[in-house]
Every structure is written in C-alpha cells, then in structure tokens.
Amino acid sequence: MTAASKHTRLNGRFTVNLSILFSELPLLERPAAAAAAGFTAAELWWPFGENPTPSQAELDELRKAFTDAGVQLTGLNFLDDLTKGARGTVSVPAEKDRFRENIAVTAGLAESLGTKALNALYGNRVDGVDPAEQDALALENLVLAAKAAHEIGAVLLIEALNKPESPDYPLVTAAAAVEVVDKVNAATGLGNAKFLCDLYHLAMNGEDLAAVIDTHADKFGHVQIADNPGRNEPGTGGLDFEDLFTRLTAAGYQGRIGLEYRPAKGVSADSFEWLPREHRAAN
Structure with missing residues (x-):
C-alpha cells in the first residue's frame, strides 16, 4: 500500500510515536533510530513511567537524545501511568496531586523542545467514586493543563480510546471527547483544547470514520493512525487510508499524523x- 504517495499534500506531516515504535530499543536510542529511518518528527507518551517529576538529569538526557538526532518532539503526554493500565490520571482523585505536580514539568520539557501538542488522557472510572465527581475533577485539571499549554503556545489534546481495550475509560466516542473539549474551552476562554482523533481507537469502537472526519475535523488538534484489526502499520488490516487521508485533506485538516502502531x-x-x-521528513 502506498496511500501516502498518492497524496503529496501529506508530505512532511508524519510524526512517529516513539513510545510504541522502536520500543525494541532503549528510549534514549529511539530518536536516532527514527532519524535513520528518515523521520524528523516524533511524539511520546509520558516517558518517565510512574514518576511525575523526573530529575533534571533525566530530562536533560531526553532533550539531548532528540536534539542530537535532529528530531523534533511534536507531541507529549502528561502523566499517564500507562504501564499500570490506568489510561491517564486526569479524572482520578488519588492522582490529583501527582497530575498537578506533573503539569509544570511536562510544559517545561515541551517548551524546551518546541513541542506544541500536549495530550491529557482522561483516566479510568474508579470503583466507589461518583462519575460526576471524577468529571468535575477532570475539568479542573484540564483547565490547569490548558492554561499551562497556552503559556507555551501549545494545544491541549483530549483523546477517545476504544472500549474493548480500555473498558473503564469513559471517553470511547468522538462525540464524548469533543464534549469535554468544548467544556474546557468554555471554562478557559482560550480555545486551545482540541480533539485527538485516533482513527484506530474509533474504528475499534465501530464508529463511522468518514462521518467523524466530516463532523468534527474543525476540532481536531492531532490525528493518529494504526490499521484495524491488529494495531499494526497501514496495509495490514482493513482501513482504507487512501480514502481517510483524502477526507482529512478535503475537510481542511492541516496538522500532523502520528504513527502510533x-x-x-x-x-x-x-x-x-x-x-x-x-x-517521512517533517516540514
């Protein structure tokens, strides 16, 4: 499959997710590996595991890995604790202090590397906690994150995940994620909260991807892709990326496309x- 080659307007728009790709290598070696493959832009989930406040030495090592490789870090997650299956910390009461400690660290790392997209995973529902309480906490935290992102000229991304793989995650439709985006923007007045449209997750949920693009493209802050089923590279599953890329272009989406497979x-x-x-090289 060579869908990208048929749409030259996508040239320079791809960014490779180094938390899932090149994961056979140590983290600090991945930017150079991406560069060797022809990429000049990359994104990361939160790269320091459960630690919301890594040491200055750890942060400096990561910065150096990207700058030495000549790779731009285009996207970064706030504290997500994905290794525990937590799917984010934004709405989890027990994580309130850790998430808030992490905001300045994430924004500072992003600012130092010119990163303009920060993703805040919503977090799973917690047994025994009122969902309304979680949603209220999430809005408070997302407002703080949006303001921190705004201070460095970045957008705040809100992502829908898929129900089969993340059964306790409440945002499993494009509409649900966009509703949160709208609430954050209404609360801050900044307009920098955006929808992270992961086509793999939405496909896993059975959503009509063409309809999502046509309906919500004006709210997109980032797009990520993987084929479905399997979450592997395009051409290994059933998604028609030639059509999807065409639709994204026609809908006016001019942002990056993250390879998260x-x-x-x-x-x-x-x-x-x-x-x-x-x-592969970014503009």
Whole structure:
C-alpha cells in the first residue's frame, strides 16, 4: 500500500510515536533510530513511567537524545501511568496531586523542545467514586493543563480510546471527547483544547470514520493512525487510508499524523514500506 504517495499534500506531516515504535530499543536510542529511518518528527507518551517529576538529569538526557538526532518532539503526554493500565490520571482523585505536580514539568520539557501538542488522557472510572465527581475533577485539571499549554503556545489534546481495550475509560466516542473539549474551552476562554482523533481507537469502537472526519475535523488538534484489526502499520488490516487521508485533506485538516502502531513483524524499521522515504521528513 502506498496511500501516502498518492497524496503529496501529506508530505512532511508524519510524526512517529516513539513510545510504541522502536520500543525494541532503549528510549534514549529511539530518536536516532527514527532519524535513520528518515523521520524528523516524533511524539511520546509520558516517558518517565510512574514518576511525575523526573530529575533534571533525566530530562536533560531526553532533550539531548532528540536534539542530537535532529528530531523534533511534536507531541507529549502528561502523566499517564500507562504501564499500570490506568489510561491517564486526569479524572482520578488519588492522582490529583501527582497530575498537578506533573503539569509544570511536562510544559517545561515541551517548551524546551518546541513541542506544541500536549495530550491529557482522561483516566479510568474508579470503583466507589461518583462519575460526576471524577468529571468535575477532570475539568479542573484540564483547565490547569490548558492554561499551562497556552503559556507555551501549545494545544491541549483530549483523546477517545476504544472500549474493548480500555473498558473503564469513559471517553470511547468522538462525540464524548469533543464534549469535554468544548467544556474546557468554555471554562478557559482560550480555545486551545482540541480533539485527538485516533482513527484506530474509533474504528475499534465501530464508529463511522468518514462521518467523524466530516463532523468534527474543525476540532481536531492531532490525528493518529494504526490499521484495524491488529494495531499494526497501514496495509495490514482493513482501513482504507487512501480514502481517510483524502477526507482529512478535503475537510481542511492541516496538522500532523502520528504513527502510533505496532510493527507487524516486530521490527520497527521494517514497518514503513507503506510510506515512501521522501514523505517521512517533517516540514
């Protein structure tokens, strides 16, 4: 499949997620590996595990890995604790202090690397906690995150995940995520909260991807892709990326497209045949 080669307007728009791709390598080696594969832009989930406030030395090492490789960090998650299956910390009462401690750290790292998109995963529902209480806390935290993002000229991303893989995550439709986006923007007046449209997650939920693009493209702050089923590279599943890319362009989406998939054969460098090398370097 060479969908990208048929749509030259996508040239320079791709960013590779180094938390899922090149994960066969230590984190600090991944930016150089991405560069060797032809990419000049990358994104990360929160790279320090459960630690919301890594040391200055750890932050400096990560910055150096990106700057030495000549790779721009285009997107970064706030504290997400994905290793525990938590799917974010924004709405979780027990994580309130840790999330808020992390806001300045994430924004500071992003600012130092020119990162303009910060993703705040909503967090799972917690047994014994009123969902309304969680939603109120989430709004408070997202307002703080949006303001911190605004101070560095960045957008705050709100993402829908898929129900089969994240059964306790409440935002499992595009409409649910966009509703949160609108609430944050109404609360801050900044307009910098945006929808992270992950086409894989929405496909897993059975959503009509064409309808999502046509309805919500004006709220998109970022798009991520993986084929479905399998969460592997385009061409390994049933999604029509040629059509999806065409629709994104027609809808006026001009942002980046994050490659957030697992390599089907287990080797990241071998998973980019669908994307001609001349399309990998970011503008």
